[in-house]
Amino acid sequence: MKNALLLAGLLAAATQAQAQALPAGMAALPRVKTPQFRPDTLSIVKYGAVADGLTKTTAIQQAIDAAAKAGGGVVLVPRGHWLTGPLEMRSNVNLHLAPGALVQFSAVHSDYHLIKTSWEGVAAVRNQALIYGQGLENVAVTGRGTFDGAGNTWRAVKKSKLTETQWKRLVDGGGVLNEKKDTWYPSASALKGSTIPEAFYLKPGQTTADFEPIRDFLRPDMLVLDGCKTILLEGCTFQNSPAWSLHPLLSQDITVRNVSVLNPEYGQNTDAIDLESCKNGIVEGCTFDVGDDGICIKSGRDEQGRKRGVPTENFIIRDTKVFHAHGGFVIGSEMSGGARNIYAYNLTFMGTDIGLRFKAARGRGGVVENIFINNVDMKDIVAQAIVFDLYYMAKDPVVLVGESAVPPVIKPEPLNEGTPQFRHISIKDVTCNGADVAVLLRGLPEMPLNDISIENAVIQSQKGLSCIEAENIRLKNVTILSKETTPVLEVQNSKNITFDGIKYTPGAALLMRVSGDRAKDVKLVNTDTKAAKKDLEIGDKVSKKTVTISKR
Structure with a gap:
């Protein structure tokens, strides 16, 4: 067993050495450091663990502590059904689940304790995560076993x-x-x-004791590694999380490989992975099926996030499948510290509410830039295939019965430190077989979306594209086969917009509509306009010189 575990570590390190091979045109990122462990192995059985699923054990924690005291090593959880309370990781320890190992976390909420932490980027009190570590170095959770978070005993259900x-x-x-x-x-x-507004947010002068009456409301995450360096999560299945599943926070050198996260589709806030204010990492070969966002990039919320000022940066995300989720790949909405240098490719989304999802709101601030995405395939997307929304209203992305689907009227406000920015984002080589909306680009009057390109895409959808309050937007070789074609392309109050080589549903009632007194320099080139019954419609406040059409 010792030799096998050591070999696995060496193979992981060898794979990591090749992890920085990026698609052509992408700049190199810093090398991601990977943890190394002593080959010493401690089995939890040595500390009295009983694999009957009934006997609550402290043996896993005892073995983690003993391994750390000895200078580090591997804590082995053999095949079997092990019931435990929450676990605290230690530096230089690899918690390794053998194939067939099922670690069941306790459903007794008094086994957990309240801590001061961060939730959605704001100082808060929560129950400590089921697997927790703070200020650690060289730490891993690996193997082919399963963690079950007893989330059904914590979560509300609509x-x-x-x-x-x-x-x-x-x-x-x-x-x-x-x-x-x-x-x-x-x-x-x-x-x-x-029933208490912002119940979990920590106000000045409050202690954790003040939150005891609502303890059950303060759901723990499955795994939190806070302020840690050199992390490896590999091979395991994490299921039934009470809240967020995998949450590296203010950490660096993170490798997440061949991990599965499974949560009920109705499970609120059960994101698969939230990389929050983290630096240097790779997520690859994973499978996610959850009740909230799948792959999510965050960096704090509003004033506290801006004060923290730590972006999530230098990440590769690749070769990963997302099934049910609010969004497949997501940046925001808590992105007040910014996000940059993110490379995401070879992704598959099947049945997510949204495919590629970028969201923020006034008050967030922060800059999201230098995001490169390519080779994304989607199927049966419920809402938008691609959405950029700086007017995010924190609502369910799927309009429920009785809710209004009418877009809000956006009035300009003065620029300030809370104005979010999304810029320099490239999306290439995308397919989507089924969505309600092909593309939604919605900025703010005072801060348009800027420098976004979508190239080589084929999207089948109910509705086409809407571009609102944006500038320097380029679509090249994009096919939008929408059922509703009045219009296929909607442009409002946007400028420097280029549609190059657009294909669309033959017989479309209207190809493009341009409106808004701030609309300027809209180009449609290399496109067969004759396939539409009408090629252009412009609003009352739009000059004919605003739009250029090079007909074929």
Whole structure:
């Protein structure tokens, strides 16, 4: 076993040495450091663990502590069903799950304790993560086993997310309902927390004791590594998380490889991976199927995020599949510290609400730039295939029954430190078989989206493209086969927009509509306009000189 684990570590390091091979045209990134461990192996069985799924053990934590005290090594969790409370990682320790190992985290909430931490980029109090580490170096969680987070004992569930039979079974099993009887909570404590605005945010003078009455509302993440260096997460399955699943925070040199994250589609806030204010890393070969965003880049929220001022930067994300999720690849909306130098490619999204999702809002601030995405294939996307939205309203991306689908009116506001910016973003080689909206680009009147290109894309959708409050936007060799064609391309208050080599549904009622008194320099070139019944419609405040069409 010792030799096998050592060999696995060497192979991982060898693979990492080749990890910086990027598609042509992409600049090199700093080399990602990978952890190395002593070959010494400690089995949790030595510390009295019983694999019956009933006996709650402290053996895993004892073995982690013993390995750290001895200078590091591998903690082995053999095949079997192991029940444990929360775990704290230590430097120089690799927690390794053998094939068939199932680590079940306790459903007894008193086994967890409240800590001061960060939630969505703001100082908060939460239950400590199921797997937690702070200020560590050289740390790993590896193997081919499974962690189960008992998330069903923590999460609220909306009635609208379940079938009638599922809802009845849930309610009959215990818990409490809110006043409207449309949301189930696992306990009165969880329900109470839901009625308090910003319940988990830490206010001046508060202590963790102040949050005890709503403990059940303060769901823990599955894994948090806070302020750590040289991290490896490889091979394991993480399922049924109470909240976010994998959350490296203010950490650097992160490798996440061949990991699976599985959470219920209705599980609120169950993001697969949130890279928050992290530096230098690679995520590859993973499979995600969750109830919130899949691959998510964050860097803090609003004033606190800007004050922290730590961007997420220098990451490669590749060869990864995302099934159910609000977004497949996502930046924001907590991006106040910025994000840059992100390279994402060879991604597949199947059944996500949105494919490529960039979101922010006034008050966030921050700059998202130098993002390169290519080779993305999507199928059965519920809402937008590609969306950039600086007017993000923190709503479910899928319009539910009774909700308005009418876009909001955006009024200009003065520029300030809370104005977000998205710029210098390239998307190439994309296919999407089925979406409601092909592309939505929505900036702010005071801060348009800037310098975004989409090239070599084929998107089948219900609706076409909307470009609102944007500038220096380029679409080249893009096919939009939309069912609704009035129009295929909608441009509002945007300038320096180029559509080059656009293909669309033959017989479209209207190819392009341009409106807004700030619209300027809109070009449609190398495009067969004769396939549409009408090629152009312009608004009352738009000069004919605003639009140039080079007909073929």
